Amino acid sequence: MSGIAIHEVGPRDGLQMETQVVPTETKVRWIRRLIDSGVDVVQAGSFVHPGKVPQMADTEAVLAEFGEARALSALVLNEKGLERGLAAGVGMLCMGVSASETHSRKNTGMGVEEATGRIVAMAKLALAAGRKVQVSVQSAFGCGFEGAVPRERVMRIARAYVEAGLRSISLADTAGHAIPGQVEEMFRELLALAPGIEAACHFHDTYGLGLANCYAALRAGATTIEASVAGLGGCPFTKVAGGNVCTEDLVHALQRGGVRTDIRLEPILEVSREVAAFFGREMPGKVCRAGAIA
Amino acid sequence: MSGIAIHEVGPRDGLQMETQVVPTETKVRWIRRLIDSGVDVVQAGSFVHPGKVPQMADTEAVLAEFGEARALSALVLNEKGLERGLAAGVGMLCMGVSASETHSRKNTGMGVEEATGRIVAMAKLALAAGRKVQVSVQSAFGCGFEGAVPRERVMRIARAYVEAGLRSISLADTAGHAIPGQVEEMFRELLALAPGIEAACHFHDTYGLGLANCYAALRAGATTIEASVAGLGGCPFTKVAGGNVCTEDLVHALQRGGVRTDIRLEPILEVSREVAAFFGREMPGKVCRAGAIA
Numbered sequence: 001m002s003g004i005a006i007h008e009v010g011p012r013d014g015l016q017m018e019t020q021v022v023p024t025e026t027k028v029r030w031i032r033r034l035i036d037s038g039v040d041v042v043q044a045g046s047f048v049h050p051g052k053v054p055q056m057a058d059t060e061a062v063l064a065e066f067g068e069a070r071a072l073s074a075l076v077l078n079e080k081g082l083e084r085g086l087a088a089g090v091g092m093l094c095m096g097v098s099a100s101e102t103h104s105r106k107n108t109g110m111g112v113e114e115a116t117g118r119i120v121a122m123a124k125l126a127l128a129a130g131r132k133v134q135v136s137v138q139s140a141f142g143c144g145f146e147g148a149v150p151r152e153r154v155m156r157i158a159r160a161y162v163e164a165g166l167r168s169i170s171l172a173d174t175a176g177h178a179i180p181g182q183v184e185e186m187f188r189e190l191l192a193l194a195p196g197i198e199a200a201c202h203f204h205d206t207y208g209l210g211l212a213n214c215y216a217a218l219r220a221g222a223t224t225i226e227a228s229v230a231g232l233g234g235c236p237f238t239k240v241a242g243g244n245v246c247t248e249d250l251v252h253a254l255q256r257g258g259v260r261t262d263i264r265l266e267p268i269l270e271v272s273r274e275v276a277a278f279f280g281r282e283m284p285g286k287v288c289r290a291g292a293i294a
Numbered sequence: 295m296s297g298i299a300i301h302e303v304g305p306r307d308g309l310q311m312e313t314q315v316v317p318t319e320t321k322v323r324w325i326r327r328l329i330d331s332g333v334d335v336v337q338a339g340s341f342v343h344p345g346k347v348p349q350m351a352d353t354e355a356v357l358a359e360f361g362e363a364r365a366l367s368a369l370v371l372n373e374k375g376l377e378r379g380l381a382a383g384v385g386m387l388c389m390g391v392s393a394s395e396t397h398s399r400k401n402t403g404m405g406v407e408e409a410t411g412r413i414v415a416m417a418k419l420a421l422a423a424g425r426k427v428q429v430s431v432q433s434a435f436g437c438g439f440e441g442a443v444p445r446e447r448v449m450r451i452a453r454a455y456v457e458a459g460l461r462s463i464s465l466a467d468t469a470g471h472a473i474p475g476q477v478e479e480m481f482r483e484l485l486a487l488a489p490g491i492e493a494a495c496h497f498h499d500t501y502g503l504g505l506a507n508c509y510a511a512l513r514a515g516a517t518t519i520e521a522s523v524a525g526l527g528g529c530p531f532t533k534v535a536g537g538n539v540c541t542e543d544l545v546h547a548l549q550r551g552g553v554r555t556d557i558r559l560e561p562i563l564e565v566s567r568e569v570a571a572f573f574g575r576e577m578p579g580k581v582c583r584a585g586a587i588a
Contacts, residue, residue: 142587147587147588176584177550177587179547179550179551180506180509180547181551182551205502205580206580206584207543207546207547207580207581207584207587208499208504208505208540208543208547208579208580209505209506209543209547210502211502211503211505211506212474212503212505212506212508212509212547214506215474215506215509215510216509242580242584246502249501249502249503252501253473253474253501253502253503253506256471256473257473257475257476285502286499286500286501286502286536287501290470290500290501290536293436293441293471293501294441
């Protein structure tokens with residue numbers, strides 16, 4: 001498990017959920033420190049309509065502070081966002097389709113099939129433009145509106161990605177419904193679709209299973225974990241979703257297992273403490289409270 | 295994984311940590327409802343010196359309310375406690391040795407080797423008296439005082455148990471230091487010691503890994519999970535230990551995987567809400583907050 005990559009998504013998936021908008025210079029400071037910690041990629045923002053998600057309105061301004069940093073990613077939701085993403089100097093563009101019809105329609109106004117066609121087309125354009133692209137299946141393990149999501153629907157989206165030549169694929173548990181056995185099975189099925197797939201996982205800790213699901217995904221061959229500093233996060237389009245897997249708790253656990261000892265925990269804990277102070281509430285992260293094990 | 299047993303330890307491991315003593319009739323009501331939920335065993339108390347742990351002073355009185363209930367267990371710490379335990383009508387007697395020298399001395403005044411001899415002798419007496427006996431290794435995955443605990447020291451205690459004819463063995467992560475990979479390895483090693491070992495696991499959620507470690511233990515062949523309603527718990531003899539794995543979160547996760555659908559979640563949630571109301575604070579359990587997935 002030494003080749004595990006950490007994709008820090010707090011500055012996007014976390015901050016988009018907060019009613020309080022974080023000033024650009026604060027975001028930049030947090031992102032810089034997260035990059036300095038040695039995590040592999042930091043998701044710096046989202047190219048979404050600033051009227052819809054004002055917390056992400058400064059995505060270009062944030063990215064401009066980092067030049068052509070390869071260690072940054074950003075989310076792209078539609079063609080306009082892709083245009084902005086290609087114009088900005090961001091290393092990786094992320095985009096996805098929800099496997100839940102209801103979630104997909106609430107999120108994009110499109111059903112799953114139409115949304116898949118659109119995202120595949122966008123991803124191909126981004127690839128052709130020489131960008132690193134990660135495509136995801138959201139609500140892959142269940143949906144707050146629909147309940148169970150048929151696995152075949154998830155795999156149909158994944159197959160569409162694979163057939164389009166996309167190999168960096170994330171399965172996201174947007175609603176926090178995943179359980180470890182299901183996670184192992186689905187990642188094994190995903191990785192069996194084609195050689196060379198790089199699988200990422202994205203879990204929310206709604207039911208206390210965030211790190212359990214990460215462990216299951218790693219066991220099944222996933223190599224990237226998406227996590228949020230301080231356990232920030234949620235999803236504006238789902239009912240009841242807890243924060244993302246907490247980055248510092250994840251890194252602490254990996255390091256206790258001898259994995260990713262190159263990442264420095266302290267800068268992540270610093271950001272976590274600043275996040276808690278900024279929002280004025282205790283965050284879900286555990287290592288901040290209990291202290292790292294020496 | 296269908297044969298997974300749940301050992302509810304909240305009324306002992308949880309309540310012994312609370313400064314506020316729970317009245318006997320409240321304990322009895324909680325325990326009754328927990329038994330009614332269908333969990334396999336409920337740990338009703340501890341035969342410890344009432345001056346040392348006043349929260350457990352009513353253990354005999356609590357047990358007397360249940361007659362010869364086979365679904366109850368109690369903790370025994372020394373010969374005097376064993377005497378009380380044998381006199382009381384309790385189905386299972388639990389006793390253990392810490393694999394940490396420091397923890398062992400703080401807890402019992404004895405080093406690991408001496409404590410092992412003593413507990414083995416006590417367990418044999420209890421077996422000879424026809425009782426079901428569970429022996430444990432505490433601080434099996436690390437110690438708040440000592441840090442890493444040599445695996446060989448854990449296995450030496452476990453071998454002493456096995457050689458004494460004891461087959462129901464729990465590995466307890468008293469300080470909350472365990473990580474899933476370590477858990478899998480240690481349970482495989484434990485189960486390889488002899489045929490017929492019934493392995494139980496006991497984790498604290500100090501670092502957010504409680505359910506991850508349960509999953510790892512089950513994968514390795516453990517068949518009993520010790521958990522606390524509402525995520526009560528801790529350990530008076532360790533630095534910084536979070537609550538036990540939360541029973542309702544565990545049962546909810548198992549049931550979503552089709553396991554132990556015979557257990558009723560609602561009575562556990564009722565007790566969890568009463569526990570939170572009694573102690574006047576939000577408890578760590580997640581299902582209580584987010585609501586069970588239908």
